[in-house]
Amino acid sequence: MTRGITRACAVLATSLLATSLSVTGVASAQSPDTVSVRLLAFNDLHGSLLPPEGERSQIMQADGSYTPAGGAAYLAAYVSQLRNQASNSLLYSVGDNWGSSALESSMFNDEPTVELLNRMQINASAIGNHELDDGLAEFRRMESGGCSAENACTFSPTFGGANFPLMAANMTYTDGTPATLPFTVDIVDGVPLGVIAIAASNTAQIVAPDGVSTLKFGDEVEAIDRTADVLDFFGVKAITVLLHRGDEPDIAGGPNDCNVTSGPARDIALRASPKVDVIFTADSHQQYNCEYPDPAGNPRVVMQGASHGRIVSVADVVIDRTTRDVLRDQTSSFNQIVTHDISPDPDTAALADQAWNAAAEVAQRPVGTITADLTRDQSPSGESAIGNLIADAQLAAGTARGAQIALTNPGGIREDLDTGTVTYRQAHAVQPFGNSLEVLSITGAALKDALEQQFQSSPEYLPFERILAPSAGFTYTLDRKAPAGSRVSEMRLNGENINPDTVYRVAVNKFLAEGGDGFTALRSAIETTGAGNDLDALVALFTSGSPVAPPATDRIRTVG
Known part of the structure; x- marks a missing residue:
């Protein structure tokens, strides 16, 4: 097996590739020699079913002006629009889906937010630190469903949990056993695309320690490199990383500026395996669209989409059918602001209204x-x-x-x-x-x-x-x-x-x-x-x- 891969990871990888491959976007590619795929991601949603208020209610545009942005119904509408523009697409979250949530989500143990993500049909999500705010046991309930927690199932009579994998390649139990899936693979028009999720290595220090006392969070770069080697060994050459680390731009900019000269995400992106083609980041709640060289000197996209559903990050990649790898020079990317000048998704709006109506009496007191x-x-x-x-x-x-x-x-x-x-x-x-x-x-x-x-x-x-x-x-x-x-x-x-x-x-x-x-x-x-x-x-x-x-x-x- 390739260097640094433990037997446990090898067994897990084999099992995943045998059982967890899914097929998406069966529409024909634009060229018989390539497959075009649109990768979409959002991050740090924090249970924002309604448009956010306060300082997060608006976002800076390219011209320096601000516009209202966010809200689940508008987020879902933009995701649908962006997916409809492409023959093939995959949708990811980069973590902190819930935790530090708005009242209309947290009042119901964030079950409405999980329902929102299920309806949006995301393909995979990273585990952010806030998914672990209430400890590992509650995270497992959110992942798998059930009504065991206090005040659970007060939004709906039952709660089935997430219909998508919640992942972190560097999250293990203290004995080194993987605590969650490290990656998943989707087959798009006959070509496999892998996605690796990475939690912050300092997660145990920024959540209540007792709730994660049985967990360890390893080095981000080591986990990316190890998992990319696993995917590569099994013939998965097109690889995306969902990295729950973020940077602070030196000066504020528009959604597609890159005013980042340092920070943990940039450092990881510069050092992580060149087998990775795109990196979506999270946690700092900033907006940027950057291109950094990987260790082999090839440029790759590194981007983040603010927070609270105000941006959808988009990376359009082209994959060579023969090599199965991304043609980096044909990658294009942009951050789409979730403005309020389109029609909101009616199904999602109904879900948000249901949550608000149930919480309104308490909320408005x-x-x-x-x-x-x-x-x-x-x-x-x-x-x-x-x-x-x-x-x-x-x-x-x-x-x-x-x-x-x-x-x-x-x-x-x-x-x-x-x-x-x-x-x-x-x-x-x-x-x-x-x-x-x-x-x-x-x-x-x-x-x-x-x-x-x-x-x-x-x-x-x-x-x-x-x-x-x-x-x-x-x-x-x-x-x-x-x-x-x-x-x-x-x-x-x-x-x-x-x-x-x-x-x-x-x-x-x-x-x-x-x-x-x-x-x-x-x-x-x-x-x-x-x-x-x-x-x-x-x-x-x-x-x-x-x-x-x-x-x-x-x-x-x-x-x-």
């Missing part, structure tokens, strides 16, 4: 008012007004359990709030994960260790920071230029110095309590007590304290 915008904009200290408010809400929720301090992670805050009335749906959009709150008993020394972990590094990134929002009454000094481990000093609670040996009660969400985002020091808690959940805490603050004013962002003093 006012929970409070705010006197000024609450945003995630960071002050020089790294604090944000909405982050500090959420920390205050979590402290209030944990007070009955003895909480003295609360800390919350910026990655768990997903939207801003505009001045005026706040509805339950808007509050949910800010805190969509439904994380339980935990009140931890930890020493002052462990608390300092956790704050020092706000500064981290990883192999593919320069050092970066995640500043936790602190609750009122807790202050400290931050020196970013100080050596690692000594950047935090002068910690005080209501003016009193934090004693390294004293035990304090600190409220955090479960994600942080389990060491998520690298805050492993919080796992040293001597005792843990439940205190409700983060969304309920935020709603309670609005309900009891309205009108609410944005808190100051002066709890962290910066020097240096």
Whole structure:
């Protein structure tokens, strides 16, 4: 067998090729010597059945102007239109189909989103980190169906799960056994096309660790190369990768600009096997359409389609019938914005309306008012007004359990709030994960260790920071230029110095309590007590304290 292929992968590959080949697009090719195939992909849908609101409601066009975009009914309409324009087509998702979802999806355990994907007849999906937000067991239910979860099957009497493969070639159990399919193959007009899916190698650090404790996520490039070798061994030469890693363009651009000079997806694309012909990326919620050289020096398309159903990425490839490989010089690609100037797909619109009508009474309920915008904009200290408010809400929720301090992670805050009335749906959009709150008993020394972990590094990134929002009454000094481990000093609670040996009660969400985002020091808690959940805490603050004013962002003093 080819280099680096384990016996388990070889057996799996043989089984897949024997049982999982499907036939699509039997229309005649444009030339007797070639087959033309349109590859379509979207990414980071996040349960967006309705057109997204807030900052994600619009998208930049090629001329720099913005247009409303997204919504499942328009996404389905564009997919149908794009497929009808081609003799042969395959449709993929690059992951984060659900998780951090809009209320009309998450209220029903994201079962409406799985139904949407089934109706759209996607050929395969990568597994993003958010598919694992609720742990492996719930992922298996979403994959295979059933009503075992709390509040399951409240959208429909039954739930059959996904009709498409959810894949990650680098996701294994801790003993190295594959935990899911690494690839699938479709036969298009007699020619096989393989697609490999790749999860982020840091998935275990960015989801609740306990939910994926039985899983490992390997190096992306190694998994791509190994799996491409398997496909090549079995005669599959045309290969696409669904990579759940993304880049941040240096400057904002239109859907088909490529303003990316660095990032994890670009790095992977430059190093991954030259046997791969097209790479669709995800996770960063950006739009770009790039062409990078593979390790053999041949150009290949690398692209991403924003998020929340606002873009369909399209790569038109031509395959030589004799070699079965993609003729790279004939590949063309574009990102199609999902505008609202076409007729929405009626079947999908009915599904979205059904979900909204079931959720509307809860969604539209006012929970409070705010006197000024609450945003995630960071002050020089790294604090944000909405982050500090959420920390205050979590402290209030944990007070009955003895909480003295609360800390919350910026990655768990997903939207801003505009001045005026706040509805339950808007509050949910800010805190969509439904994380339980935990009140931890930890020493002052462990608390300092956790704050020092706000500064981290990883192999593919320069050092970066995640500043936790602190609750009122807790202050400290931050020196970013100080050596690692000594950047935090002068910690005080209501003016009193934090004693390294004293035990304090600190409220955090479960994600942080389990060491998520690298805050492993919080796992040293001597005792843990439940205190409700983060969304309920935020709603309670609005309900009891309205009108609410944005808190100051002066709890962290910066020097240096």
